[in-house]
Amino acid sequence: MGQIASEPDDDCALCPRLHRFIAETRQLYPEWHNGPVKTWYPPEGPESVELLVVGLAPGLRGANRTGRPFTGDASGDLLFTVLMAKGFATGKDLQLKRTAITNAVRCVPPGNRPVAAEINTCRVFLQSSMAAMPKLRAIVSLGKIAHESTVRALDGRPAAHPFAHHQTTDIGNVRIFSSYHCSRYNINTGRLTPEMFAALFDDVSAFLPD
Secondary structure (H helix, E strand, C coil), X not given: CCCCXXXXXXCCCCCHXXXXXXXXXXXXXXXXXXXXXXXECCCCCHHHCCXXXXXXXXXXXXXXXXXXXXXXXXXHHHHHHHHHHCCCEECCCCEECCEEEEECCCCCXXXXXXXXXXXXXXXXXXXHHXXXXXXXXXXXXXXXHHHHHHHHHCCCCHHHCCCCCCEEEEECCEEEEEECCCCHHHHHHCCCCHHHHHHHHHHHHHHCCC
């Protein structure tokens, strides 16, 4: 078998339901990205990445529109505020520093809900992306689904590495920091507060000193 690319191609059809949904959004919004959203790396490339942030999937009017993970919707507001405050991103044009951002599922799902088969199918790209980061030491997983897919991508068992907010678990040389997703819903309901999210990244900063 040939080497698996770290990113799906622009017209990836491995998940038929997602492929059809993107075809529909291309008709409705032809100016949008409307395709698999690739991992966002710092200018130095994947070889410099020590921290990987893993979300669930692109938002319809967020990354599916902009083509960059967590940009263009409310979930990115808190994430980027905290990344900049903790030194993992910088600048008016928002460049990442030794950090990459990706999603467990690279294509926007209807209703923001990927199904198990889609999560499993797309995991090959998550694994391949991780393999391209030789300095990777920490992963922040946003939400239970992203956490479990990350654990499986590292050849771990979710039962042995359960999800809980502000908990850590180690698989090989990588430490996973799990967090509730920084979605508008979680923020509005108080399940996740900016202070809780910042505290988690304080731990990440302590684990990855400058």
